[in-house]
Amino acid sequence: MKSLLILLIFSSGFITNPEIPNFRLKNLDNRTVAFNSIKGEQFTVIDFWATWCKPCVKSIPKLVEISDEFKDQGVQFIGISIDGPRNLAKVKPFARSLGMNYPVLLDVNSEVMAKLSVRAVPTLLIVNSDNEIVYIHEGYKAGEEIEIRDKILSLLGE
Amino acid sequence: MLRICSLLLPLLLLSSSGITAQIYGSNTFEFQLGNLPFEDDRDYSTGYNQTNLYYDSGNISLFGRFEQFLSPIEERNYTKFTQKSIQFQDDQFRVRAGNIYETLGRGLLLRSYDIPGSVFEEAFERTRYAFFRDLEGFAADFTSDLFEIKVLRAQPLFNPLPPNTLPDSLRRPDLAEAIQANVYLNNELSVGGILMRNQTFGSDFTNYGALMSDYSISDYVQIFGEYAFELEDAFGFNSENDAYGIYLGSNFYRGSFGGSFEYKSYNNFRIGSGYNDPPSLIKEHTYPVLNRSTHVLDTGGEHGFQFEVYYNFDDGHALTFNISRAVNNAFLRFEYIEVFLEGLYQVNEQLSVKSFLDYANDELKGEENRISLGFITDYLFSNGSGVILDLQYQQFDREEFDLATGEFQPNISSNVYSSIAYSFSSDFILAGILETSTDPQLTDDPTTFITVEDETRFWLGTNMLYRANSSNTIELFAGKRRGGPACTSGICYEILDFEGVELRLTTRF
Numbered sequence: 180m181k182s183l184l185i186l187l188i189f190s191s192g193f194i195t196n197p198e199i200p201n202f203r204l205k206n207l208d209n210r211t212v213a214f215n216s217i218k219g220e221q222f223t224v225i226d227f228w229a230t231w232c233k234p235c236v237k238s239i240p241k242l243v244e245i246s247d248e249f250k251d252q253g254v255q256f257i258g259i260s261i262d263g264p265r266n267l268a269k270v271k272p273f274a275r276s277l278g279m280n281y282p283v284l285l286d287v288n289s290e291v292m293a294k295l296s297v298r299a300v301p302t303l304l305i306v307n308s309d310n311e312i313v314y315i316h317e318g319y320k321a322g323e324e325i326e327i328r329d330k331i332l333s334l335l336g337e
Numbered sequence: 338m339l340r341i342c343s344l345l346l347p348l349l350l351l352s353s354s355g356i357t358a359q360i361y362g363s364n365t366f367e368f369q370l371g372n373l374p375f376e377d378d379r380d381y382s383t384g385y386n387q388t389n390l391y392y393d394s395g396n397i398s399l400f401g402r403f404e405q406f407l408s409p410i411e412e413r414n415y416t417k418f419t420q421k422s423i424q425f426q427d428d429q430f431r432v433r434a435g436n437i438y439e440t441l442g443r444g445l446l447l448r449s450y451d452i453p454g455s456v457f458e459e460a461f462e463r464t465r466y467a468f469f470r471d472l473e474g475f476a477a478d479f480t481s482d483l484f485e486i487k488v489l490r491a492q493p494l495f496n497p498l499p500p501n502t503l504p505d506s507l508r509r510p511d512l513a514e515a516i517q518a519n520v521y522l523n524n525e526l527s528v529g530g531i532l533m534r535n536q537t538f539g540s541d542f543t544n545y546g547a548l549m550s551d552y553s554i555s556d557y558v559q560i561f562g563e564y565a566f567e568l569e570d571a572f573g574f575n576s577e578n579d580a581y582g583i584y585l586g587s588n589f590y591r592g593s594f595g596g597s598f599e600y601k602s603y604n605n606f607r608i609g610s611g612y613n614d615p616p617s618l619i620k621e622h623t624y625p626v627l628n629r630s631t632h633v634l635d636t637g638g639e640h641g642f643q644f645e646v647y648y649n650f651d652d653g654h655a656l657t658f659n660i661s662r663a664v665n666n667a668f669l670r671f672e673y674i675e676v677f678l679e680g681l682y683q684v685n686e687q688l689s690v691k692s693f694l695d696y697a698n699d700e701l702k703g704e705e706n707r708i709s710l711g712f713i714t715d716y717l718f719s720n721g722s723g724v725i726l727d728l729q730y731q732q733f734d735r736e737e738f739d740l741a742t743g744e745f746q747p748n749i750s751s752n753v754y755s756s757i758a759y760s761f762s763s764d765f766i767l768a769g770i771l772e773t774s775t776d777p778q779l780t781d782d783p784t785t786f787i788t789v790e791d792e793t794r795f796w797l798g799t800n801m802l803y804r805a806n807s808s809n810t811i812e813l814f815a816g817k818r819r820g821g822p823a824c825t826s827g828i829c830y831e832i833l834d835f836e837g838v839e840l841r842l843t844t845r846f
Contacts, residue, residue: 197361197845200393203431203480209519209527209551211480213428229826231623233691236655236681264444265616265827268586269645271559272595276649288438289451289826294391294400296363296845298454298810315807315845318763321686321717 199310204284219255223306232300234319239277241324256281358394364844371837383408385465398424415501432477445565445582445615464499485519493612511609512536525553537609544568560587580605596646606636619661626731629821637667653683671701707733729754750776764804772796812841
């Protein structure tokens with residue numbers, strides 16, 4: 180039986196790049212949304228952050244600028260807050276006061292974070308239209324937004 | 338195993354017929370060689386490994402977590418398949434079975450969690466294991482534009498017990514059955530309710546309920562509330578024995594200004610073995626001197642508020658002010674009050690300066706006039722590398738028992754945290770950390786009963802982090818690491834002091 184199970188798993192066909200599942204999370208208006216319903220036509224940039232994350236305060240305004248630059252080119256930014264119930268009340272004003280004008284989702288139980296093997300915040304993923312992860316960037320220090328912007332440019336140019 | 342295979346077989350047969358599937362996951366391996374403080378000088382080497390494996394095919398997902406702990410002492414070791422789950426999900430409907438996570442409402446009645454990547458070390462046997470509180474059972478939910486409904490029947494994990502101490506069935510003493518419904522009356526207003534019952538070690542069920550609502554007064558102001566209670570005590574929260582939890586709050590923003598106000602009140606509100614883990618009252622800090630000075634919620638009797646405002650300036654500066662107060666009244670009355678101010682100043686593109694000032698009184702711990710302050714500079718060199726200098730200081734008054742006089746005497750204790758980190762890039766960071774404390778509760782060697790050591794204690798350690806690529810990360814620690822309470826994502830737990838070498842390898846595949 181075990182051999183059969185393994186055989187079936189391996190005969191199901193694989194994808195080289197890890198693929199984002201169509202996860203569902205609540206947004207800042209307390210509504211549940213599916214990833215596929217808000218993802219970008221060409222690329223989706225997913226930024227994992229938290230209200231208590233100090234580097235996130237620095238990175239988010241830079242990401243907002245990049246989001247504004249590429250939003251008409253099929254690139255959609257999505258912020259995923261990993262704040263738990265203790266800090267949930269702070270997420271919306273925090274996001275808005277930092278100018279986040281793209282969808283913000285709430286991963287209260289860290290389920291999506293765990294599934295995508297995200298271990299720290301901020302972590303940024305770029306996902307293509309087939310939901311494949313094509314770029315991962317962990318941490319942030321000043322100037323690294325240039326690397327992220329260049330990566331989006333190169334992906335759009337491919 | 339045979340039963341699991343039988344269950345999975347039809348699903349895999351279905352999913353393998355023309356639908357693309359994938360297996361992916363992560364692995365964490367941690368090796369330690371070292372000692373706990375005040376322990377005999379003996380090297381104790383342990384290895385811990387955690388593998389998380391996911392299988393997705395169409396709407397079906399499978400998950401398994403495998404953990405292994407190895408040490409020279411056989412009875413502390415284990416090799417276990419600690420989590421497994423199966424899920425079906427489409428755009429509106431989701432059903433899950435096995436080890437799952439769910440939070441009801443704002444987490445007053447039930448909250449489960451996983452802190453990805455965290456490894457918890459149990460104090461008694463020094464057994465390490467993944468830090469999570471999952472639910473083992475079944476859950477289903479349905480979401481539409483008008484309403485949302487979820488049901489579950491599951492056993493929460495009592496995670497203070499390590500996986501090798503007791504069989505998994507005994508680590509799950511509680512059984513929770515619940516149904517939650519939320520109705521979206523319009524774009525601004527939603528109302529909802531929860532019915533839940535709990536059984537502990539096969540006792541009679543205790544019934545709970547909750548009412549909740551979210552209302553957006555305008556684009557800039559939102560209010561919310563949840564009242565959870567034991568059904569027998571509904572709306573009788575004047576009695577000392579009634580079990581209830583109240584969480585009221587509001588958040589607001591305008592331009593670069595934002596803030597929140599929260600009021601919470603808990604009375605006799607420990608459900609089962611304490612798995613409900615409702616949100617605590619005070620701010621969670623990330624600065625080490627403040628994070629470990631946290632006030633842990635007592636659901637037996639505690640009420641208070643937290644108010645926070647912040648302003649993010651256009652040129653990268655930011656200012657945050659927070660005040661919080663918690664009053665414990667389960668047995669004796671203890672008050673905790675804290676005022677916090679934090680500023681971030683972006684001097685130029687290369688240099689930023691962050692500082693904080695915090696004042697607190699913690700009657701439960703006997704800490705008065707606790708003052709904490711910190712100064713952190715972050716400098717970026719022209720070649721892309723950077724250096725972060727972090728200096729934090731804390732002092733407080735606390736009466737200590739004097740063995741010579743047999744009386745409590747006033748005493749001032751201090752804690753210092755200092756670190757310097759050099760980052761070649763985000764992928765390669767070297768850091769040195771020096772901590773000191775004059776707190777008698779830390780300087781005293783508990784193995785010498787008559788003598789009270791009061792010499793300043795030092796912890797000196799070095800950290801290295803290297804991300805070889807997007808899949809592999811290496812972390813190395815050597816030296817002494819200070820333990821104590823720690824809070825992450827609203828979850829508080831105890832970290833043990835450690836002296837030695839620790840290597841961690843993380844792989845994503």
